[in-house]
Amino acid sequence: MAQHLADPDHNHSFTRGLFLGELREELLHPFPAPDKETKESLAAILDSFREFAKSNIDAARHDHDGRFADEVRAGMAELGLMGLNIPEEYGGFGANAIVANRVFGEIAATDPALAVYFGAHQSIGCKGITLFGTDDQKKRWLTKCATGECIAAFCLTEPGSGSDAQAMRTTAVPSADGSHYVLNGNKMWISNAGFAGLFTVFAKVPVEADGRKKERVTAFIVDARSPGITLGKLEEKMGIKASDTRGVTFENVKVPVQDMLGEVGHGFRIALEVLNSGRLGLAAASTRGAQHIMETALVYAKEREQFGRPIGTFEMIQRKFASLAVDVYASDAAWMVASGMMDRGGVDYSLETAACKVFASELIVRATNEAMQVAGGIGYSKEAPYERAVRDARINLIFEGTNEIQRVLIALSGLQQPGEEIKALGEAIKDPINSIGAISSYVRGRARKQFGKPDFARVHSALAAEAAMVAENIHDLALGVERALFRHGKSVIDRQFDQERMANAAIDIYVASATLVRASWAIEQAGGADKAAADIDHAKLFVPAAARRARRAIRAMDRNQDARMKGIAERALASGVLTVPVPTDG
Secondary structure (H helix, E strand, C coil), X not given: CCCCCCCXXXXXXXXXXXXXXXXXXXXXXXXXXXXXXXXXXXXXXXXXXXXXXXHHCCHHHXXXXXXXXXXXXXXXXXXXXXXXXXXXXXXXXXCCHHHHHHHHHHHHHHCHHHHHHHHXXXXXXXXXXXXXXXXXXXXXXXXXXXXXXXXXXXXXXXXXXXXXXXXXXXXXXXXXXXXXXXXXEEEEEEECCCCEEEEEEEEEEEEEECCEEEEEXXXXXXXXXXXXXXXXXXXXXXXXXXXXXXXXXXXXXXXXXXXXXXXXXXXXXXXXXXXXXXHHHHHHHHHHHHHHXXXXXXXXXXXXXXXXXXXXXXXXXXXXXXXXXXXXXXXXXXXXXXXXXXXXXXXXCHHHHHHHHHHHHHHHHHHHHHHHXXXXXXXXXXXXXXXXXXXXXXXXXXXXXXXXXXHHHHHHHHHHHHHHHXXXXXXXXXXXXXXHHHHHHHHHHHHHHHHCCCCCCCCCHHHHHHHHHHHHHHHHHHHHHHHHHHHHHHHHHHCHHXXXXXXXXXXXXXXXXXXXXXXXXXXXXXXXXXXXXXHHHHHXXXXXXXXXHHHXXXXXXXXXXXXXXXXXXXXXXXXXXXXXXXXXXX
């Protein structure tokens, strides 16, 4: 079994360190700009896809028809894209995370529904086999996935089990002779279900532990042609209409024991690792999609005249472009730095992928709405691409775990180590005479946290003021986390208002840090700050804004109106009426 990312003894984490007040700057470097050979390979892939797209991909037609033309799927396979990040020894291209995610972004900018087809196959569908499969499993399945002969799908979500994967009801019971498992259950919202040749399926396997019967989530590779598998109707969706999304039912499906993925009970861990890959691809896709739709709006803003001049000359319109430009710059920096961590290995990048997913998915929703606003009335018409872009973008807030769940993941994961330290202190205080060493260690650490602020050592001097803002955020977040733990203790796990604030601060700190790394690299490549004005402008606009957001989130942990907000929500939930009656209604 591959090493799980969330293992602080082996894999350090930048974002987990923020909750301790630590700036683990070395984990962000070097900025993962591809070398000359990789850039040439990437350029060739992108050029081939763009040339193919010109004459074969009509996103508006796909949206209208709710399906891809057959030649589109065939063409994707012929270009070798279906095996892009599958290792070369199994027939794939063997692309690293930087290349794979950049290509994913290009496909998404061209047709978001096609990106779902591509990502559901590679980023999650067969990714578990790449990461955790045996050599035999890889030879039997990945070789077919690489050519596009076999399309993969990822079966985790159930009618009663979404982000709470532990609540799943699908079961896999070993046969009496031990030759196979019998799979029963229902999965829903399965992308690529109608195209799939294999499913990566998660089910509970009965085991006996400590004399008691338990169920452990386990992963299986399932031949989609197996008897007992039926597909539900094609879902009619708000957006990404051409992607094939269906329910899948497994009724007494026999799965050979050699097609169990990993070990019994390791399924949840496998799902988390696979979804790390999916979230990062989604972040790159969202970011590139945001740039594409805003560049479409740029063309319109230069051509459309009102009051005798192009609307792009008006400052309210310019603010939209500038704001989105710096956010795209930052988001690209964030997913690239996380991709660099993934490619480098030995780093826990799980919270960074969650941060990238949240930031980028909210970015593209904002971008599509702003692009539509720039276009005015025509933006609301199906004749223009904006309304489709709005519909296609919305799913990104839900895909790969909702943004609410990602924020909980970031906060609770980040709280784990500070919480353990405070718990140990509590135990030590019960026996102070024999625990003086532990208490002294905590006091020294507390003093360092209180008075010793971190600082960036590798950010270019032209961005020193911005780096200091982010360092201040890191210091304040750690102190805020500590206060919250002392104030709420174990009940902090139920305080999602504070979890959201911690996560929002951590996301902005990570993205701002990645932006500083990118801009510093750009300055060095250009040969000086005076030659990298565009990068500096982007960083100097984004970082202070992110730092202000983080500062507000941290302060709100101590000064807020949570009780009043909770009261309003609970009254509405109890009564079914949102708010007090309007005075006109008596």
